[in-house]
Amino acid sequence: MKRAVYPGSFDPVTKGHLDIIERAAALVDELIVGVLNNNKKTPLFSVEERVKMLEDVTGHIPNVRIEAFSGLSVEFVRQCGAQFIVRGLRAVTDFEYELQMAQTNRSIDRGVDTLFFTTELNYAYISSTIVKEVAFYGGDISGFVPPQVVDCVYNRIQAKKRENN
């Protein structure tokens, strides 16, 4: 059974993430999307909300499962019985950090390899951070995130703005 884990923050999931999920799922028997529950970062969405949004947008892919995790990605990969980590590379600026992570992960567990997918050109500039920035200033994010996610982002940002006033 070939299993891969695609770890990330997914705060929120973008069309770029979804494209990687679809392409990686086509290569393996099972793809587990691991949503990092990171106490050090303050995400826009709770880990439960991020899991739910990912479930909503991946419902059409039968061999994809969404799980929350905390701690080291490579430990989660081991717990899942997976052999691969999936990551997307958007531009050369991603490369240094991604290479360092892949090499660190492999030094921790030599049974785990990282598979890199180059993002589709039309998604290459999209990041969760950019999505939140555009939404904060009232811009159109419908080209950046799946349709099910658009209102979740606007509503949460509006709620945060109200909280801060």
Ligand code: PNS
């Ligand atoms: O979506 P992101 O924020 O780019 O994903 C980064 C992620 C979650 C893959 C990375 O921060 C991670 O693996 N964190 C878990 C802790 C860990 O394993 N760190 C060591 C990697 S060298």
